[in-house]
Amino acid sequence: MSNIKLFESKKVRSQWNEGEQRWYFSIIDVVEILSEADNARRYWSDLKRKLKKEGFDELYEKIVQLRMEAKDGKLRETDAADATTLLRIIQSIPSPKAEPFKRWLAQVGNERLEEIENPELATQRIRETYKMKGYSDDWIEKRMRGIAVRDELTDEWKKRGVKEQKEYSILTAEISRSTFGMTPTEYKKFKELNRPTENLRDHMTDLELIFTMLGEASTTEIARNRDAQGFIENLTAAYEGGTVAGNARKELESKTGQKVVTKKNYKKLTEGEKRKQLKDKQ
Structure with missing residues (x-):
């Protein structure tokens, strides 16, 4: 928002x-x-x-x-x-x-x-906003799915006695660290996102979004199956869920020889789509 x-x-x-x-x-x-x-x-x-x-x-x-x-x-x-x-x-x-x-x-x-x-109305407005900013339809689909996965995770944390704000931030940082080797704050610096209002996930590539989703979805499943209660047990689940995604990321990198984590940000993510739209109009 x-x-x-x-x-x-x-x-x-x-x-x-x-x-x-x-x-x-x-x-x-x-x-x-x-x-x-x-x-x-x-x-x-x-x-x-x-x-x-x-x-x-x-x-x-x-x-x-x-x-x-x-x-x-x-x-x-x-x-x-x-x-x-x-x-x-x-x-x-x-x-x-x-x-x-x-x-x-x-x-x-x-x-x-x-x-x-009507949550569908909110989803529609978000989609329209991203479209106006120049993101591709494929990217928008992944971003929207990522929002749903994140909401499911935070709902689970709420049920399990995790305190909002600070504890959510710590758990999120642990998932990110285990998935990508850096916290969201470190990730933003890596992508050279200096403005406090810039949302890290809005500057992620398709693969970065996919592994973010995998880390958070894995954390949700682990917490659910273990019936993790309170901050400490959910911190362990966050570490293990992020590790699942981190191991998958490393495996992909070893097969492709390419790093998943990239310095690409919003401008580079949308340049290709804008060129495509311009070409279609010609």
């Missing part, structure tokens, strides 16, 4: 919180659009005091600090709020732009609710 939303061609940074199943939006971005103030940060500071006086006592409890990508490309902490809190803030901004913004925000929330109700 995108972490940038557009409103009247202007960007509003956002983050999806999987645990809470809700979006968080950058307040300063919204304030800047609606108030058209020369100094949006000062406007927001004054508005916070105004809301407090108006009786919105829980405002400071509702606001969270999230690291979002700034204009210079660096991650910086910024005030963020969920849709409910943001709408309350918008109500206090005297601007003719507020009403269309409310409708836009409701549309964003409605799209997510639709996707929860």
